[in-house]
Amino acid sequence: MSDVSLIDRLLDVIEHDIVPKTAAGVARGNKLFGAAILRKDDRSLVVAETNNEIENPLWHGEMHCLKRFYEMPRVERVDTKEAIFLSTHEPCSLCLSAITWAGFDNFYYLFSHEDSRDSFAIPHDLKILKEVFTLDPGGYNAENAYWKSYSLRRLARALPAPDRERLETRIGDISARYDELSQTYQSGKAGNDIPLA
Template identity: 70%
Template sequence: MPSSDAAFLHRLLDVVTDDIVPLTETGVQRGNKVFGAALLRKGDLSLVLAETNNEIENPLWHGEIHCLKRFYEMPAASRPAPSEMIFLSTHEPCSLCLSAITWAGFDNFHYLFSHEDSRDSFAIPHDLNILREVFDVQRGGYRKENAYWTARSIRSAIAELPAGERTPLEEKAETIVGIYDRLSARYQTGKSDNAIPLR
C-alpha cells in the first residue's frame, strides 16, 4: 500500500482512468449512465474488480450495484472479504447504492464526483431528489461517518494536501473531469433512445 495519502489518491484516480473509464465508454455507447465502481485490496491497492452502469439490462444495475453483483459472482474461494477492500465509486453513491454497500459489509467508500456534481454537471438529479422525497434527507445530508462505514470525497481529500502534493492530483482529477464531461454529453444526447425509468 502507498506510504502517503497522496500516493493512495493517485492510485484511486489511476483506477478510475485506466480501469473504470474504458468500461464506462462502452457502457455509454450502449445507452447507460456514466457511473462506475471498483474494488481494491487494502493491503496493496491491487484491483479486484471494476465495473460500470448497466441499467439498460436492469434499472437496478447502477455502477456500484453492478460491481457488487459481479463481485459476488466470483468463486468464494478467490473472493476477498469486504473488510479487506477499498470501495471506489466514480460518483457519490445514491440511496440504493449506499444501502447495498452497507448490506454487503464494506466499511468504506471513496468517490470523485458529489451528488451535486451528478445533478449540476451531469444533469442527473435523481440521487438528491430521492433522498429528499423518499427519506426526507435534505441536501444529501446522510452521515458520512457512521457505525457501518466511512465515506470520503477524493476531491476533498486532495484539497487537504500540501500544495506540492495537491497540484499534480488536481491536474489528474481535472483530466478525469474532462473525460466525464464528454461521456456525459454522449449519454445525454442518446438517453431518449433507452428505456431506463429514471434517465
C-alpha cells in the same frame, strides 16, 4: 494527513479500469457511473464495473460491481472488511444501502451528488434523498457505525501545495473525460428503457 499514494491509485483505477468500461457502457445507452473494489493490503484491483441500467435499472455502477464481485469464485474475492470500495460518483441511496449490506467499512468517490445533478444533468440521487428520506444535500451520515466515506476531491484539497496541485490537475483531466461521456449519454438517452434516465 491524506495518503497521496492511495489517492493516486484510486485515480489510476478510475482512469484505466473504470473509464474504458464506462465509455463502452455509455455507447450502449447506460449512464456514466462506475465502481471498483480493491484489496486494502496491496491496493490491487479485484473487480471494476460500470452502470448497466439498460439490462436492469438496478444495475447502477456500484450495484453492477457488487453483482460481478459476488459472481466471482469465493477464493478470488476478498473479505469486504479487507477491501476498499471506490465509486466514481457519490453513491445514491440504493448503492449506499448495498455497500452497507455487503459489509464494506469504507467507500471513496470522486464526484459528489451535486456534480451528478449540476455537471452531469442526473438529479435523481438528490431528488430521491429529499423526496423519500427528507434529506437535504449532504444530509446522510457520511461517517457512521457501518462505514466512513471519503471524497477524493476533499482529500486532495487537504494536501500541501505540490501534491494538491498535481492531483487537482489529474482530477481536472478525469472530469473532462466524464464531461465527454456525459454529453454522449445525454445526447443518446432518448428512447432508452431506463426509468429514471
